[in-house]
Every structure is written in structure tokens, then in C-alpha cells.
Amino acid sequence: MAGGRMCFDIFFCCLVVIFGGSCGAEFVPVLVWESNKPTDVQISSPALKKYSTDDFADFFINKLSAFGKKPLVVVFTEENLSVEDFSWQDLAENSVFPHLESVIATAANVDFIPSVSNPLKALQRLEKLGYQWQTVRDLETMNVPEHGGVVMVLEMENAKVDEDRPDFLRRHDCLISSVYSRLVSQADDVVAVYTGRYSSWIEPENEPVLHRVRRLLVEPAPNATVMLMNTSSILIYASDKPQVTESDIKKILTLLPDTVKRKESATYQSVRAKFSTNSTDQIILEFFFFNSTSSPGYWSLENVTYYINSPNHTNKMVLTPESGIVAPVMFSYHCSSKTVFKAVNISLTFQNFQAQPYMEKTKAFDDAYNCELFFTPPIWSGLFVTSILAFIMMWGLAMIMDIRTMDQYDDPKGKTITISVSE
Amino acid sequence: MLRTRVAYTFLGTGSAALIVIILYYVFTGKGERVSVGWFLEQTSPYMWATVGIGLSVALSVVGAALGIHTTGVSIVGGGVKAPRIKTKNLISVIFCEAVAIYGLITAIVLSGMLEPFTFTRAMDIPEIRGQNWLSGYLMFGAGLSVGLVNLFCGIAVGIVGSGAALADAANSALFVKILIVEIFGSAIGLFGLIVGIYMTSKVKMGDKM
Numbered sequence: 001m002a003g004g005r006m007c008f009d010i011f012f013c014c015l016v017v018i019f020g021g022s023c024g025a026e027f028v029p030v031l032v033w034e035s036n037k038p039t040d041v042q043i044s045s046p047a048l049k050k051y052s053t054d055d056f057a058d059f060f061i062n063k064l065s066a067f068g069k070k071p072l073v074v075v076f077t078e079e080n081l082s083v084e085d086f087s088w089q090d091l092a093e094n095s096v097f098p099h100l101e102s103v104i105a106t107a108a109n110v111d112f113i114p115s116v117s118n119p120l121k122a123l124q125r126l127e128k129l130g131y132q133w134q135t136v137r138d139l140e141t142m143n144v145p146e147h148g149g150v151v152m153v154l155e156m157e158n159a160k161v162d163e164d165r166p167d168f169l170r171r172h173d174c175l176i177s178s179v180y181s182r183l184v185s186q187a188d189d190v191v192a193v194y195t196g197r198y199s200s201w202i203e204p205e206n207e208p209v210l211h212r213v214r215r216l217l218v219e220p221a222p223n224a225t226v227m228l229m230n231t232s233s234i235l236i237y238a239s240d241k242p243q244v245t246e247s248d249i250k251k252i253l254t255l256l257p258d259t260v261k262r263k264e265s266a267t268y269q270s271v272r273a274k275f276s277t278n279s280t281d282q283i284i285l286e287f288f289f290f291n292s293t294s295s296p297g298y299w300s301l302e303n304v305t306y307y308i309n310s311p312n313h314t315n316k317m318v319l320t321p322e323s324g325i326v327a328p329v330m331f332s333y334h335c336s337s338k339t340v341f342k343a344v345n346i347s348l349t350f351q352n353f354q355a356q357p358y359m360e361k362t363k364a365f366d367d368a369y370n371c372e373l374f375f376t377p378p379i380w381s382g383l384f385v386t387s388i389l390a391f392i393m394m395w396g397l398a399m400i401m402d403i404r405t406m407d408q409y410d411d412p413k414g415k416t417i418t419i420s421v422s423e
Numbered sequence: 424m425l426r427t428r429v430a431y432t433f434l435g436t437g438s439a440a441l442i443v444i445i446l447y448y449v450f451t452g453k454g455e456r457v458s459v460g461w462f463l464e465q466t467s468p469y470m471w472a473t474v475g476i477g478l479s480v481a482l483s484v485v486g487a488a489l490g491i492h493t494t495g496v497s498i499v500g501g502g503v504k505a506p507r508i509k510t511k512n513l514i515s516v517i518f519c520e521a522v523a524i525y526g527l528i529t530a531i532v533l534s535g536m537l538e539p540f541t542f543t544r545a546m547d548i549p550e551i552r553g554q555n556w557l558s559g560y561l562m563f564g565a566g567l568s569v570g571l572v573n574l575f576c577g578i579a580v581g582i583v584g585s586g587a588a589l590a591d592a593a594n595s596a597l598f599v600k601i602l603i604v605e606i607f608g609s610a611i612g613l614f615g616l617i618v619g620i621y622m623t624s625k626v627k628m629g630d631k632m
Contacts, residue, residue, distance in 0.1 A: 328455065330452075384470075388478075398429065401425055
């Protein structure tokens with residue numbers, strides 16, 4: 001858990017370093033306090049205002065100019081710091097900076113500015129004012145300067161591998177308070193600054209990522225009126241119960257799933273199934289899928305044989321599809337409008353029909369050849385004729401643009417020339 | 424230049440659209456759907472026939488117009504200083520006009536052959552279907568051939584006529600010899616007409632065999 005949190009932080013650091021390096025518009029909090037109180041120089045502006053580098057530089061220089069002689073400025077910098085670190089509390093409502101809190105309680109002129117852009121750059125301007133810049137690398141060999149006018153920069157090291165962020169900040173808290181107390185004991189005026197280079201808080205995304213999965217073969221709900229015929233190599237689906245219109249009598253067929261049988265021969269595969277209606281008729285439909293010899297590699301649903309067993313009569317009829325149902329092997333055929341099979345006086349209608357024979361596994365339909373084309377023949381004809389006309393238009397336009405009038409010697413204000421006609 | 428930019432835009436967008444559409448079909452395994460044969464079979468013979476008729480007269484007239492434009496401008500220009508050329512050089516204009524008449528004749532002949540047919544009867548009887556589709560393609564081919572031949576013939580005769588007018592203006596002995604060049608140019612227009620008429624002899628549209 002702690003290790004995971006640490007990796008998370010390190011990842012955030014890397015991310016923030018990359019982004020901070022590129023955009024550079026990071027806002028970090030700055031905590032400034034002094035050991036002595038020269039005058040009442042306080043920053044007075046709205047609390048949540050974002051300070052630019054220049055604004056912060058002006059404020060800090062004003063603060064330092066209130067001192068008689070140049071004070072000792074010590075800058076504690078973290079790699080990442082944000083306002084949330086200061087307001088974080090554990091379960092016992094303790095913050096991460098207990099020592100810092102006690103230091104500030106005794107300090108003078110405490111200023112906390114929640115968002116400043118690049119404060120370190122602002123502090124570097126102190127060099128021009130005569131302050132000596134000193135970077136402290138090793139705390140043991142740190143020598144406290146005798147006089148003021150020095151800016152000591154303490155870059156606090158990065159977190160250890162298995163350290164939590166609160167522990168990491170507490171460690172720095174101890175470090176800051178120890179160094180500060182050492183400096184205060186030896187120098188007169190100390191101005192301390194605690195800031196970071198980059199912001200550490202990144203809002204996580206709240207919404208979970210939605211993955212939408214498209215299914216070709218929808219699992220039917222238990223009470224759905226879906227027709228699905230599944231045998232070892234043929235799959236037929238319709239989203240609604242098929243409807244038979246025989247001599248103006250409409251019947252709705254319900255598939256009896258146990259009666260689905262498959263037959264195969266050299267030229268075709270067929271599937272037959274029994275359907276029940278609301279009357280006592282029993283209807284058998286047999287779908288014949290031929291593998292096309294005229295165009296090899298294609299299958300076609302040539303006809304549907306319709307057997308009716310009613311108490312009055314038995315009948316067999318061959319219904320052919322209104323528009324050809326042809327698709328290559330390894331593709332299914334799908335039509336979202338009505339698929340109609342017709343014979344004299346009788347028509348069989350399916351809604352959202354999809355069929356595929358010659359399948360190896362009938363787990364799902366393969367890609368569908370739709371009955372609705374994107375580019376229908378009329379669309380192609382229109383494009384063909386329009387392109388001819390457009391080409392002619394372009395040629396005409398090009399010719400018109402090429403017209404050069406003979407106006408080299410034209411002078412609208414001059415005399416019109418006259419030529420004497422001589423035969 | 425605007426002309427090249429327009430041409431590149433037109434061709435560029437056309438090619439890009441075509442490539443994207445074709446590659447979509449190829450990469451989804453439906454490459455066979457990109458089928459010129461399907462397009463030719465499914466489109467109506469009326470479209471082919473009427474486009475042929477339109478192109479025959481339109482392209483011929485464009486050719487004649489370009490020719491007359493070229494030669495007319497030269498005659499008018501040369502006639503300013505040498506007015507004697509104007510009557511003799513009208514023969515160039517007549518040669519150009521003949522080209523337009525060839526196109527007109529073909530269009531009228533083709534329009535006479537355009538007959539309606541019943542689609543269901545054509546679907547039931549393959550011979551009727553074959554006949555009507557053949558007629559459609561024949562009329563398109565005849566119109567296109569006559570139109571294009573007359574287009575280029577008209578342009579050629581016009582340029583030669585323009586040269587003839589200016590040469591005649593300079594030296595009147597040259598005109599007769601240059602006219603021979605123009606006659607040869609005009610003959611190629613006649614070739615287009617012959618081929619077009621020959622193709623249309625096989626046209627038979629309608630519901631009867």
C-alpha cells in the first residue's frame with residue numbers, strides 16, 4: 001500500500017516534471033516567515049489570487065527592504081508542493097507539519113500565498129540586489145554566514161522508495177525546523193521561504209472509462225420474440241416472429257426450437273424447422289442455401305419451401321425471395337428492412353433478417369453483406385453524369401480564365417483610330 | 424496558375440475519395456463489391472442512351488464553336504488590312520460548321536431510336552434484357568465517338584483555317600494549297616459520323632424481340 005502510493009507519487013512527479021518543463025505555468029504555494037519583525041509589511045490582496053513571478057518578486061523585495069541591513073534569506077524548496085499538502089490531516093487530525101506550525105507560532109510576519117507562478121525565478125532576482133546566492137548541498141558541512149545578504153537555497157531531497165507522502169513531508173518538516181533554529185541562533189535576521197518547484201496535486205478523473213462492445217449476435221432476452229435457428233453449420237436470425245400472408249389471412253409463426261434439422265448435399269445446405277401458429281395449423285419452413293456454381297465462392301438462398309399441415313388440407317409451396325439473397329462464403333447476409341419470400345397468393349416476411357450457411361462454428365455471424373448499399377446504382381449513375389458535367393465546367397472555366405484581350409495599345413482617353421478602306 | 428490549381432483540386436479530391444472508398448472495400452474483405460460489371464449491369468440503359476445523345480451534339484458543337492472562333496478571329500483581324508480575304512475564307516467557317524451538323528444528325532437519329540421498355544418484362548426474358556442493354560451501350564458509344572471525333576476535328580480545322588486566312592492576307596496565292604490541309608482535317612470528322620451511324624444500325628429498344 002505504501003509502496004503503491006509512493007510509485008503513484010513518483011509517477012506524478014515524472015508527469016509533473018514533464019508537463020511543468022513544457023508549459024511552465026505551474027502555481028505553487030509559498031510560505032514566508034521572519035525571525036524578527038522590522039515593520040508591519042504584509043501582503044494584502046485576495047487570498048486565492050494567482051501571483052505572477054513579477055508580483056511575488058515585488059512583494060518579497062518590499063519585505064526585504066523593510067530591514068535595515070540585509071537579512072539572511074533561507075529558501076527551502078521541494079520538488080513538489082501544493083496547498084493540499086498543507087491542509088492534509090490524518091485520522092487524528094494532525095497535519096504533516098507539526099514542527100513548522102510551532103515555528104510559525106513564534107515567528108513574525110507569516111505570509112502564506114497559495115499560488116505563485118515560479119517563485120524561485122523571482123527569488124533569483126535578489127542576486128541583482130546584492131544578495132549572494134548559496135546553494136546548500138550537504139547539511140553537515142553547511143556554514144552559516146556571519147553577515148546577512150546571503151540567500152541560502154536548500155533543495156530537499158526526493159522521497160525514499162517506500163515512503164508515504166505524509167511521512168516524506170514530515171521528514172522535511174523536521175529538517176526545516178532544525179535548520180531554521182540553527183540559523184536563528186547564529187544570525188540576527190532570518191527570512192525563511194518554504195516553497196516547491198512544481199505543484200504536486202493532480203485531480204484524478206472521476207468518470208470511469210466506458211467500453212462499448214458491439215455484438216453481432218445479440219443474446220435474446222428470455223421473453224423476446226426473436227427467431228433464431230442454430231444448427232451445426234447454418235445460422236438464421238430474425239428480430240421478430242415471421243409473418244405469413246396467405247390469401248389475405250395473416251399468420252404469425254412461432255419457432256419450435258427442438259425441431260430444427262439440417263440437411264446437406266453436394267450443391268446445397270438446408271435447414272428445416274416446425275413453426276406453430278395461433279390456430280391448429282402446423283407449418284414447416286425449409287431454407288435452401290445453394291453454393292453457387294455460376295460464381296464460385298458465393299452462397300445464395302434460392303428458395304424457402306413452405307409446408308402447411310392443417311386439418312383441412314396439406315400443401316407445399318416454393319417461395320422465392322423478392323430480391324436476391326447472395327453473399328460470399330464467410331460473410332452473412334443482413335437486411336434491416338423487410339425480407340419477403342413470395343409465391344402466387346402467399347408471402348412470407350421477416351424483419352431484420354440475417355442468415356449465414358457454410359459456417360465452421362455457429363458462435364456468431366461473420367461480417368454482413370447488407371441489402372442496403374451505400375452506393376446504389378442510381379447514385380453511381382448520378383456521380384458519373386455529374387462528373388462529366390463538372391469536367392466540362394472546369395474546362396470552360398479554364399478557357400474563360402485564359403482570355404487575353406488585346407488592350408496593349410488601348411487608351412480610353414486617346415483618339416479612336418481610323419483606317420481608310422482600300423480595296 | 425488558377426487553371427492548374429483548379430485541375431489539381433478536382434483530380435486530387437476525386438482520386439482521394441476514390442482511393443478511400445476502394446481501400447475500405449478491399450480491407451474489409453468485400454473487394455468484389457467494387458465491381459464495374461455490377462455497375463454496368465445495374466444502371467439503366469436510358470442513362471447510357473441519353474448521355475450518348477447529349478454528348479454527340481454537345482461535343483460536336485463545342486468543336487465547331489472553337490473552330491469558328493479561331494478562324495473567325497483571324498479572318499476579322501486579317502480583313503482589316505486585306506479585305507479581299509473575307510469572302511474566300513468563309514469556306515473555313517463552313518468546314519467547321521459541317522462538323523456541328525454531323526453531331527446534330529447523329530443526335531436526331533439516336534433520339535429516334537430511343538424507345539421505352541418494361542422493366543419486369545426485361546427481367547423475365549433475358550433476350551429482351553440483352554437487347555435493351557445493348558442498345559443503351561451502343562447509343563452511348565455512338566454518341567461519344569461522334570462527339571469526340573467532331574470536337575477534335577473542329578479544333579483542327581479552325582486552327583488551319585486561321586492560318587490560311589492570315590497567309591491569304593499576306594500572299595493570295597497560298598490559299599488554295601492550304602485549303603487541301605483543311606480538307607484532310609475535315610475528312611476525319613466524317614469518319615466519326617460513319618462509325619456512329621454504323622453502330623446505331625444495331626440498336627433495337629423496346630418490349631418486342
